[in-house]
Amino acid sequence: MEYIQPRPSSIVAGLYTVRDLGVDVSILHGPSGCSFKHARLLEEDGMRVLTTSLGDNEFIFGGQEILEKVLRYAEKEFSPKRMAVVGTCVSMIIGEDMESAIENSGINTPAIAVNIHAGFRENIDGVIAALEPAAKAGWIEETELERQKELLHAANMTEKLRGAAYKPYVKPQRGDLKHVVAQKLLECVKSGEKGIAIMNAKKETAYMFADVLKALWEVCPGADIEYVANLEDRGLPKVRRDAENIRNGLVDSGLHAEYTGALDEYGATGDILGEKILECRPDFALISGVPHAIPPGYLEGIKVFSVTNGPRQVEPLKEFGHDYVVVEVDLHPKTLGVREIVPSEFGDVLRTMK
Template identity: 45%
Template sequence: MIFHPRPSPIAAAMYQLRDLGVDAIILHGPSGCCFRTARLLELDGVRVFTSNIDENAIVFGASENLKKALDYAIEYLKRELNKEQPMIGIVGTCASMIIGEDLWEFIDDDRATIIPVEVHSGSGDNTVGAIKAMESALKLGIIDEKEFERQKFLLKKATEVEKKRGMAKKEYIKPSYDDDLNEAINVLKNLKEKNGKIACVLNAKKETAYLFAHPLIVLNKYFNCINIANLDINKGLPKIRKDAQNILKRFNVDYTIGGLDEYAITGEKAVEILKNLDVDAVIVSGVPHALPIEKIDKNIIKIGISDGPRTYHPIKEIYDYAIVELDAHAKVLGKRDIVKSRFGEILDYMLRGTAEH
């Protein structure tokens, strides 16, 4: 069992609906449910409403609350955003699902395309919420069977990576707000003075690649790097493909190992490429623990860059140096171009000084 906070299936369902292209999401529950996720998604252009159910609705039924919220959301989207046929996701919460609310009773509304996702925080792993969103999209004909099976496979693999090698591998992982920043920069400065060879690997989750590509772009300014990335523009839902296209405008890639939603399975491909490269260091940015980095030469310096204070210890177990980018996900929402990272900015400053001397 896991005894530290983990992402919610409700939040995962909301992000997956965002990827499907919804204009708005209605959370059928109290106004405080998934507050942070709701606010962050609005940075990405998704309007988030709530049915605002209270104790009275929990006892006597909340269907009327949801009807009023849906009427309001449709009118708002048509008036404020000129959406004649908006796409709206309705996402369950603990409160509405425990009392047995039926979200599917609203799908025949001819004013909008409605995608109900009956999920709550006790549904299981966070990816369960995303899979449920895909199940609803399949049932409504928004995606086909092939894409559904692909998404389901990738989401289950993402959970597998976290349970075996990431934040869900132990009952409790102490958060660390310190990392190996200074040590890693000194190593890279020494490599620069010795004309060392570097392999840069971008293995990032969806839009977080806007930030995790940044330190690798900086390294390419000072080293003759070999670049490996999960930036296949032909894989994933339309938003995922567009994000990959945007990043490729700024980051030249020598080896493409998959799409931005395939980060859980692209690690093996990256390592097979790395095994055949003559380099002094490997820097993996995004989800570095998805790479079986133990399989490459032990003499090669390994640096992992990831998000969140609970990732430090799992990454440190398999990399020589671990760098944490706090709030990476929050920083990239709504962005469509490279976002500067803490590590990248400091690295640029330090390596520029080396180059000037």
């Protein structure tokens, strides 16, 4: 056993991936309570999530007819451009043929079957399970499929080396007090120290992590700070739209950052960002999003202020030399369904100290 703490579900990972692929309606083929929280959250982001609500009878006799019925209902009720059927543990155990159900349902909407269940140790299996049929259906190029696989494995390795999976159990913590950390950060700026502010965020979480950079810029517009953000134009459809929205938001605020990496490359940008830090030779670094992607060797000799949304990320960040760590609690639900930068707690604390 590698972990004895809860880990992200591969079923949920599949759901988020079909959303990024432009799916309008996703059908969970399993019990009504499967992935309930995330299904509700994803509806806030514009994707309808239905369920076949399998019960005891279907566990024995199968639920293919129910799935076909729900597929027809979804097409008629929502007129989607794309649909996806996402598997669960139940559909896997009883051996449901979801591709056959799509074909036999008679729907005209392009649809894919994501054969996944929660019995995978790594949630990236759910992402790959969604991307492979998408490539087969022509929704993405084979080159993008291979790119995504490389990025997923890089992100996974980052979590195992310096993230919440770096040991079997990591105690969740709330991090340092935001007003204390903000005060320390502003002391660095006011004393004339040189800084670098980096956003290296995962997908839609960047809508809030970008606000950390935006707030620092608003409070210290003339400071000697270099700004870097992973907002290059690459990735799946939604990822690219999110990056464009955030770029526009930063520019509108007067902040012109250097774009290094894309929103789906957060786990593979560590050395590139590390080299940026060496080039800048700062006295301090502010890193929001996935700070642990940057190997600690690049951060030696500078004060490091990190902003994460993972309570289990506090311990490893501290262990690997980050001086101050703050946690943006409930960031994820606050960044679903938005199309512009949203205020962060840490950013707002900085603003009060202007």
